[in-house]
Amino acid sequence: MDISQVAKLTGVPASTLRYYEKRGLITSLAARGTRRRFAPSVLDQLALVALGQAAGLSLDEVRSMLTANGRPNINRQLLASKAIELDTRIRQLSAVRRGLRHAAACPARSHAECPTFRKLLKAAASGALDRQQRERKLKPTGKSPAGTR
Amino acid sequence: MDISQVAKLTGVPASTLRYYEKRGLITSLAARGTRRRFAPSVLDQLALVALGQAAGLSLDEVRSMLTANGRPNINRQLLASKAIELDTRIRQLSAVRRGLRHAAACPARSHAECPTFRKLLKAAASGALDRQQRERKLKPTGKSPAGTR
DNA sequence: ATGCAAGTTGAAGTCAACTTCAAGTCAAGG
DNA sequence: CCTTGACTTGAAGTTGACTTCAACTTGCAT
Numbered sequence: 001m002d003i004s005q006v007a008k009l010t011g012v013p014a015s016t017l018r019y020y021e022k023r024g025l026i027t028s029l030a031a032r033g034t035r036r037r038f039a040p041s042v043l044d045q046l047a048l049v050a051l052g053q054a055a056g057l058s059l060d061e062v063r064s065m066l067t068a069n070g071r072p073n074i075n076r077q078l079l080a081s082k083a084i085e086l087d088t089r090i091r092q093l094s095a096v097r098r099g100l101r102h103a104a105a106c107p108a109r110s111h112a113e114c115p116t117f118r119k120l121l122k123a124a125a126s127g128a129l130d131r132q133q134r135e136r137k138l139k140p141t142g143k144s145p146a147g148t149r
Numbered sequence: 150m151d152i153s154q155v156a157k158l159t160g161v162p163a164s165t166l167r168y169y170e171k172r173g174l175i176t177s178l179a180a181r182g183t184r185r186r187f188a189p190s191v192l193d194q195l196a197l198v199a200l201g202q203a204a205g206l207s208l209d210e211v212r213s214m215l216t217a218n219g220r221p222n223i224n225r226q227l228l229a230s231k232a233i234e235l236d237t238r239i240r241q242l243s244a245v246r247r248g249l250r251h252a253a254a255c256p257a258r259s260h261a262e263c264p265t266f267r268k269l270l271k272a273a274a275s276g277a278l279d280r281q282q283r284e285r286k287l288k289p290t291g292k293s294p295a296g297t298r
Numbered sequence: 299a300t301g302c303a304a305g306t307t308g309a310a311g312t313c314a315a316c317t318t319c320a321a322g323t324c325a326a327g328g
Numbered sequence: 329c330c331t332t333g334a335c336t337t338g339a340a341g342t343t344g345a346c347t348t349c350a351a352c353t354t355g356c357a358t
Contacts, residue, residue: 079253086246104228
């Protein structure tokens with residue numbers, strides 16, 4: 001397959017595919033300078049990247065789970081710890097969602113005065129603050145964790 | 150309170166507090182050029198920012214829910230739609246978490262050959278790809294300021 | 299054989315949310 | 329009064345994941 005076919009098939013832009021290849025996340029059969037050709041297995045590789053991203057791995061972390069030839073090579077410990085992080089995150093998001101739903105539905109004039117909202121606010125916010133602090137601890141130099149998108 | 154007290158109390162660095170003030174997310178009582186003083190209500194304001202961030206709002210979106218004087222002014226429609234997004238996101242994260250847990254525990258030699266893993270991979274990844282495509286649709290020029298994240 | 303869309307490259311630009319820097323100001327202790 | 333350390337400002341730098349650009353090459357259709 002050529003790059004535009006893969007792009008069309010997966011929805012991943014050609015520029016991203018080139019970028020992923022440079023980062024060692026996917027493999028192509030190209031001689032340098034000529035047009036890339038992708039084996040069908042690139043679809044699996046892209047799926048793995050997508051899964052990793054969805055799980056909150058950086059591209060470097062995803063690559064660390066691939067062998068030189070592009071096959072997966074799983075670091076169980078990293079995955080298990082990411083799963084735990086996900087658990088926590090899911091719980092926090094659920095609390096936030098409750099907060100939003102309440103805020104959107106609650107008829108109180110000012111939410112500053114609605115006790116239910118204040119309670120959810122405090123819970124969700126303190127969770128968020130804790131999380132911020134944890135992240136700062138992991139990066140003691142103070143470099144920003146670039147968005148918890 | 151002065152800026153370092155607020156920082157200590159909330160865990161939000163002083164630099165961030167200044168940044169938030171410049172962005173109109175929190176208010177201070179300072180005459181320009183002198184030292185900032187914060188009213189206790191700044192803690193509520195910060196909680197609201199944290200909640201918004203946790204819910205996936207951009208700082209601009211958070212600010213759009215504040216009146217000029219810094220009191221919350223909630224856009225129910227935006228909140229409700231963010232709650233729906235959160236629902237979706239939570240479901241996707243749950244699927245991803247299942248995938249991770251399985252990958253971390255599954256004894257198959259190569260995960261490429263484990264059918265359970267392949268199924269979860271496909272599900273989680275396709276969800277992730279769909280999401281990517283949706284986000285790209287919302288940003289057609291690539292220059293739009295309204296981050297959906 | 300030729301035109302031109304589609305591909306190639308490295309380098310530079312973008313974005314959000316901060317952080318860091320340089321240069322200067324203020325306030326309290328000694 | 330003077331030092332010192334916490335504070336002030338605007339400007340510039342950082343991060344990760346891409347995208348865009350400029351300047352060429354390729355390869356299919358005519």
